[in-house]
Structure formats: C-alpha cells, structure tokens
Amino acid sequence: MALTIYDISKKAGVSIATxxxxxxxxxxxxxxxxxxxxxxxxKYDYTPNAFARGMGLHSIHTIGILCADSSDLFLAKAxxxxxxxxxxxxxxxxxxCTGYNLDAKKNYVNLILSKKxxxxxxxxxxxxxxxxxxxxYIKDGSKQVPIMLLNASFDYPNVYSITCDDSSTMFAAxxxxxxxxxxxxxxxxxxxxxxxxxxxxxxxxxxxxxxxxDFEKLIYFYEGNNQDLSEVENFVEKIAKxxxxxxxxxxxxxxxxxxxxxxxxxxxxxxxxxLSVIGYNDSMLTGCCTPELTSIDNKLETQTHQLVQTLLxxxxxxxxxxxxxxxGKLIERGTTRF
Amino acid sequence: MALTIYDISKKAGVSIATxxxxxxxxxxxxxxxxxxxxxxxxKYDYTPNAFARGMGLHSIHTIGILCADSSDLFLAKAxxxxxxxxxxxxxxxxxxCTGYNLDAKKNYVNLILSKKxxxxxxxxxxxxxxxxxxxxYIKDGSKQVPIMLLNASFDYPNVYSITCDDSSTMFAAxxxxxxxxxxxxxxxxxxxxxxxxxxxxxxxxxxxxxxxxDFEKLIYFYEGNNQDLSEVENFVEKIAKxxxxxxxxxxxxxxxxxxxxxxxxxxxxxxxxxLSVIGYNDSMLTGCCTPELTSIDNKLETQTHQLVQTLLxxxxxxxxxxxxxxxGKLIERGTTRF
DNA sequence: TTGTACGCGTTATCAT
DNA sequence: ATGATAACGCGTACAA
Numbered sequence: 185m186a187l188t189i190y191d192i193s194k195k196a197g198v199s200i201a202t203x204x205x206x207x208x209x210x211x212x213x214x215x216x217x218x219x220x221x222x223x224x225x226x227k228y229d230y231t232p233n234a235f236a237r238g239m240g241l242h243s244i245h246t247i248g249i250l251c252a253d254s255s256d257l258f259l260a261k262a263x264x265x266x267x268x269x270x271x272x273x274x275x276x277x278x279x280x281c282t283g284y285n286l287d288a289k290k291n292y293v294n295l296i297l298s299k300k301x302x303x304x305x306x307x308x309x310x311x312x313x314x315x316x317x318x319x320x321y322i323k324d325g326s327k328q329v330p331i332m333l334l335n336a337s338f339d340y341p342n343v344y345s346i347t348c349d350d351s352s353t354m355f356a357a358x359x360x361x362x363x364x365x366x367x368x369x370x371x372x373x374x375x376x377x378x379x380x381x382x383x384x385x386x387x388x389x390x391x392x393x394x395x396x397x398d399f400e401k402l403i404y405f406y407e408g409n410n411q412d413l414s415e416v417e418n419f420v421e422k423i424a425k426x427x428x429x430x431x432x433x434x435x436x437x438x439x440x441x442x443x444x445x446x447x448x449x450x451x452x453x454x455x456x457x458x459l460s461v462i463g464y465n466d467s468m469l470t471g472c473c474t475p476e477l478t479s480i481d482n483k484l485e486t487q488t489h490q491l492v493q494t495l496l497x498x499x500x501x502x503x504x505x506x507x508x509x510x511x512g513k514l515i516e517r518g519t520t521r522f
Numbered sequence: 523m524a525l526t527i528y529d530i531s532k533k534a535g536v537s538i539a540t541x542x543x544x545x546x547x548x549x550x551x552x553x554x555x556x557x558x559x560x561x562x563x564x565k566y567d568y569t570p571n572a573f574a575r576g577m578g579l580h581s582i583h584t585i586g587i588l589c590a591d592s593s594d595l596f597l598a599k600a601x602x603x604x605x606x607x608x609x610x611x612x613x614x615x616x617x618x619c620t621g622y623n624l625d626a627k628k629n630y631v632n633l634i635l636s637k638k639x640x641x642x643x644x645x646x647x648x649x650x651x652x653x654x655x656x657x658x659y660i661k662d663g664s665k666q667v668p669i670m671l672l673n674a675s676f677d678y679p680n681v682y683s684i685t686c687d688d689s690s691t692m693f694a695a696x697x698x699x700x701x702x703x704x705x706x707x708x709x710x711x712x713x714x715x716x717x718x719x720x721x722x723x724x725x726x727x728x729x730x731x732x733x734x735x736d737f738e739k740l741i742y743f744y745e746g747n748n749q750d751l752s753e754v755e756n757f758v759e760k761i762a763k764x765x766x767x768x769x770x771x772x773x774x775x776x777x778x779x780x781x782x783x784x785x786x787x788x789x790x791x792x793x794x795x796x797l798s799v800i801g802y803n804d805s806m807l808t809g810c811c812t813p814e815l816t817s818i819d820n821k822l823e824t825q826t827h828q829l830v831q832t833l834l835x836x837x838x839x840x841x842x843x844x845x846x847x848x849x850g851k852l853i854e855r856g857t858t859r860f
Numbered sequence: 861t862t863g864t865a866c867g868c869g870t871t872a873t874c875a876t
Numbered sequence: 877a878t879g880a881t882a883a884c885g886c887g888t889a890c891a892a
Binding site (some may be wrong): 536537538539540543550551555576578580 | 877878879
C-alpha cells in the first residue's frame with residue numbers, strides 16, 4: 185500500500201497540515217520543519233494521491249484533447265505540439281481519438297468532461313458541423329469548461345477559436361496559379377469540415393473573380409482514405425479518363441496532391457511544365473516526391489502555441505481573444521513555376 | 523455546482539447506497555427502484571465524480587501512454603491503435619510525449635504514475651537503454667503498475683514485451699536482396715534503440731552468412747531529423763560522392779529509403795534496375811514515390827492488439843505471456859525486383 | 861508557526 | 877432489497 189500524508193506526518197513528527205503546507209509550498213512553515221518533512225518525503229519517495237487531491241482542488245491541471253485520428257499527419261503534429269506546450273506549462277493531457285462520426289464525438293466529450301479536466305481542445309475542424317443541432321454538444325460542454333477549437337471557428341461563450349485563414353490563403357494560392365496562366369484547375373478535397381468549406385470557398389471565389397467559366401466541373405470530392413495514395417491516384421486517373429482536362433491541381437491536403445503527382449508520373453505528364461500542383465498543410469509529404477510539392481503552410485505550430493496561451497489565460501481568469509486568425513503562406517517548390 | 527450522489531438519492535427517494543448500486547450495475551436492486559433512480563439520473567444528466575470514485579476504487583481505468591514523438595509516422599499510428607483498443611475496452615489513456623532524452627523519460631514516468639494510472643505503455647524501443655542504469659526507471663515503475671513495451675523487450679517482473687522479430691525479418695529481407703545478386707548494399711539507420719540494434723544485427727548477420735567482404739563500410743548512421751527528406755537525400759549524396767558505390771539500399775525506416783529514392787531520381791539512377799531499395803515500417807510513405815517502395819510490415823496493428831489484450835489480462839490478474847513476438851513481412855513493391 | 865477537525869463524493873461493509 | 881455509516885487521502889478553515 186502506498187504511503188499517505190498521515191504516514192509522512194507521523195514519521196516527521198508533525199501534523200498532516202504541516203506536510204500539506206510543505207507539499208503545496210506555503211510560506212508559513214519554519215525552514216527547519218520544512219527540511220525535516222522534505223527529508224521524510226524524499227526518503228520514502230512519497231507522492232500525494234491524485235484522486236484525493238483532485239477532490240478537494242476541483243482540478244488537477246489536466247486538459248482533454250480530442251482528435252478524430254491521431255495518425256493523420258496534420259492532426260498528429262497538432263497533438264504533438266499541444267501536448268508539448270501544455271506539458272511545459274504544467275498541464276497534462278488526456279487524449280481521445282474519436283473517429284469522424286459526429287455522434288461518437290458527443291459521447292467522448294461527455295466522457296472526458298466527467299474526468300474533470302480543466303479544459304477541452306478539439307483538434308481539427310471536423311468537430312464543427314453545419315447545423316445548430318450538430319454543434320449542441322459543444323455548447324453543452326462549454327458550460328463546464330472552456331473549449332478550444334484548433335482549425336475551426338464557432339461563436340459561443342467560453343468557446344475559443346484558433347484558425348488559419350484558409351479561405352483567403354486558398355484564394356491567394358489559386359490566384360497565383362491563375363496569374364501563371366493556368367485556368368483549367370482540378371480542385372480535389374476530402375473533407376467537408378469547417379476548414380474544408382473555407383478552402384473550397386477561397387478557391388471558388390478566386391475562380392469567379394477571374395471569370396473562369398464552368399470551373400465547378402473540375403471540383404471533386406474524394407471519399408476514400410487519404411492515406412492510401414494509390415487509391416487517390418486511381419481516383420485522379422478516372423477523372424482524366426472521363427475526358428476532363430486540367431493543367432493545374434489544387435488540393436485540400438498534401439496527400440491528395442501526392443496522388444495527383446503519382447498519376448502524372450505514371451502517364452509521363454511533366455511537372456510543372458504540363459501540370460502544376462499545389463497541396464495543403466506543408467507536411468513532410470511535400471518532400472517525398474520529385475519535384476517537391478508546392479504547398480500551403482498553415483502555421484500549425486504558431487496556432488497551437490496561441491491556443492495553449494489563450495487557454496492558460498482563460499483558466500487564469502483573464503479576458504482572452506475569442507478568435508485568433510493567422511495567415512497561411514504559399515510555400516513554392518518544384519511542382520509549380522509562378 | 524454539479525450534482526452529487528446525495529442529490530440524486532434525495533430526488534429519487536432512496537439512499538445513496540441504492541444509487542451507487544444502480545450506477546455500478548449491482549443485481550440486488552428491484553427493477554422498479556432501478557428505473558426510478560435511472561430516471562432521475564437521466565433527467566439531471568448526472569455523472570459521478572471521477573476523483574471521488576477513484577479514491578474508493580483505487581483506479582479509474584486509465585492507462586498512461588508514453589511515446590517520444592507522437593508526430594512520428596510509426597509512433598503516431600501505434601498511439602492511435604492503442605488508444606482505440608483501450609477505449610473499446612473501457613479504458614482511457616493519458617498521453618505524454620517525452621522526447622528522446624532518457625533523463626526526461628524518467629521524470630515523465632514518475633509524473634504519470636502519480637496520476638494513479640492502472641498501467642503504463644511505452645511506445646517505441648527508444649525507452650530501453652543498453653545499461654542497467656538506463657533501465658532502472660522501468661524497474662522502479664514496474665513495482666507500481668504493469669509496464670507494457672511496444673517494439674522493445676526487457677526482462678523484468680511485471681514488464682511485458684510485444685515485438686516484431688526485427689532481427690530475423692531484416693535478415694530475410696537482406697537475404698532476398700543478396701539472392702537477387704546485389705551485394706554492395708548501403709545500410710542506413712537513424713536509431714540505436716533496441717529495435718534499431720536488432721535490425722542492424724539482422725542485416726549484418728545476413729551479410730556475414732553470405733561472406734560479403736567489407737560490408738561494414740557501407741553502414742551509415744543518420745543523425746538528422748528523419749522527417750526532413752531533403753536532408754536525408756543530401757546525406758546519401760555525400761556518401762555517394764565520397765566514392766562509395768552501392769546497388770542496393772536497406773534502411774531502418776521508410777523515410778530514409780525515400781531520401782535514397784530522391785537521391786537516385788536526382789541523378790537519374792534507375793530504380794530498381796540500377797538501385798534496389800527496401801524500407802521499414804510499411805508506412806504511407808511507401809506509396810508516395812514512383813516506383814512504390816518495397817518495405818517491411820512489422821504488423822503494428824497486430825502488435826498493439828496483443829499488447830492491449832495482454833495488459834487487460836494482467837490487470838484482471840491472469841497469467842499472461844511475458845513476451846509476444848510477431849514476424850515481420852517483406853512487402854515487395856516497385857523499388858525491388860527479386 | 862503548527863495542529864485539529866471537517867468536508868469532498870464515492871464505494872463497500874455492515875445491519876435491517 | 878435497502879439503508880446507515882465507515883473508510884478513502886487530501887486541503888483548509890479555524891483554533892491554539
């Protein structure tokens with residue numbers, strides 16, 4: 185059986201209150217007493233029981249992190265940065281992988297809230313639906329703890345949003361391609377999430393502002409697993425075989441772009457001479473192909489930093505910005521020549 | 523303030539003991555009483571306080587997961603599978619990213635143990651050092667809870683190891699390349715972890731058994747970040763420029779193999795005609811290059827499944843295998859022709 | 861500066 | 877089948 189505060193107090197010849205004071209760094213304890221207690225604590229390697237502690241304190245410096253799939257390149261990196269920054273600030277994190285089912289997410293939120301976490305971070309815009317009904321679970325949760333949204337935005341008390349301006353970033357990227365004289369652009373996306381809609385919106389706005397006719401016919405939604413690059417390649421091949429022609433590709437995720445490059449290489453389509461490609465997220469995948477993939481850096485590390493700082497501020501009772509919006513940046517590599 | 527079991531008992535007109543019985547699915551409750559209580563619980567959306575519960579139960583079905591870097595492709599996937607399987611079995615997981623510093627890991631283990639987790643999973647073989655001293659923290663931890671090692675092995679009471687037989691798998695892969703008539707093989711690795719040493723050992727054993735002379739001169743340790751593929755490419759280029767020639771490459775990780783392929787493509791070296799390449803982990807990177815990368819599948823999902831089942835068995839007090847070893851498999855794709 | 865005693869919300873052990 | 881009550885280990889007023 186593990187030692188309790190009573191055992192320590194007895195061995196040190198003081199009361200439990202004194203041990204508690206030493207433990208929690210109270211000033212009102214004589215140095216000699218403090219040392220006496222510390223010696224015993226260290227000798228027996230005593231650690232206070234987290235449950236008993238949490239009961240009184242009503243918090244144990246723990247943040248719940250929810251993400252759909254921690255093996256997704258983008259989400260994994262986000263989780264990593266978040267965990268690191270929280271840790272550095274004395275917080276621990278409970279991770280839950282919810283999958284992409286909105287119903288399941290609701291249950292996970294309740295589950296993790298019952299753990300009395302101090303805050304909740306929802307990683308990825310797939311946590312935000314389009315209807316009020318779909319977002320009710322966020323409203324409910326926000327009544328208990330602050331909820332932080334990474335890469336998504338939702339207006340509600342005690343809900344804070346950190347995003348990259350996907351819409352205007354995508355607008356800029358599309359414009360760059362259009363300016364380079366490429367107007368038959370295939371747009372590939374695999375998520376209708378908040379962020380996914382913003383990206384698509386930015387693309388469409390750019391196409392419209394350049395008065396490109398019938399551009400919608402080159403917009404495709406990919407249903408499959410974006411980690412299966414061969415499947416993506418086949419998807420693109422089908423589009424090409426259906427008679428559609430395109431000299432540019434813009435995708436909502438690097439993996440989709442890689443699939444396009446694979447397609448092009450298979451058919452000896454030269455990149456970027458005959459086909460220009462832009463991905464999204466600026467992940468490690470950008471470096472795995474030849475030529476390397478032009479992509480959009482959405483400043484993930486900056487976002488996660490801001491998120492944790494905002495959360496810490498909220499938990500300290502400070503007034504913090506409800507929305508923090510960063511600008512993405514087009515990182516030009518070999519698959520484009522603008 | 524959240525409702526307590528007292529509030530519920532009062533509203534339902536029963537004692538807290540009865541509420542507790544309903545909550546914990548005891549049989550000794552009259553159906554009508556159970557329904558009465560359940561109605562109140564649902565009406566007020568009551569959830570028992572996890573801390574108070576943990577105090578009594580001495581556990582709250584939580585497993586600590588430690589990994590060096592949750593954004594590493596292999597580790598991320600492992601974490602995902604583990605979290606899913608634990609969740610499916612009613613366990614939650616606390617994730618900590620420790621980094622690769624052995625000292626830091628020690629602190630994290632203590633930290634997470636103080637949270638009263640029911641077990642500890644160390645993901646990745648970098649948690650095992652070569653000296654007794656380096657592994658002391660595992661011995662210490664195992665006195666409190668069972669420790670599960672994924673992709674590493676360590677002999678000690680209450681420590682369980684799940685591994686892929688990296689050594690013999692690498693031996694087989696190397697042999698396959700040698701049988702294809704390629705004997706000047708560049709071996710690239712980026713980790714001296716338990717698993718890293720096994721792989722290297724398997725490679726060397728194969729080379730020796732085929733009596734290849736001076737093969738050690740083509741073994742290189744890559745110090746950099748394996749997610750930076752261009753850096754890997756440069757590393758390979760330097761080796762080639764130093765006068766070394768090789769017609770085969772075997773790496774300890776897919777990312778290193780991709781770097782080699784990038785090098786080859788840059789110099790118009792035909793794959794697999796002039797250069798055969800084998801990676802490790804069978805990650806999504808295998809599909810991102812043309813031709814696709816031959817790699818070694820180390821059965822990660824099988825391993826994580828076995829790990830969780832073993833852990834659950836141990837927690838239930840069953841006698842479980844101390845070591846579970848699976849066989850890896852060479853997945854042949856376009857970068858080899860055996 | 862230090863100690864006493866109570867409260868936190870459960871579960872578990874007795875009675876009834 | 878149900879109720880009363882004692883732990884569980886800690887933080888913290890309040891007292892000394």
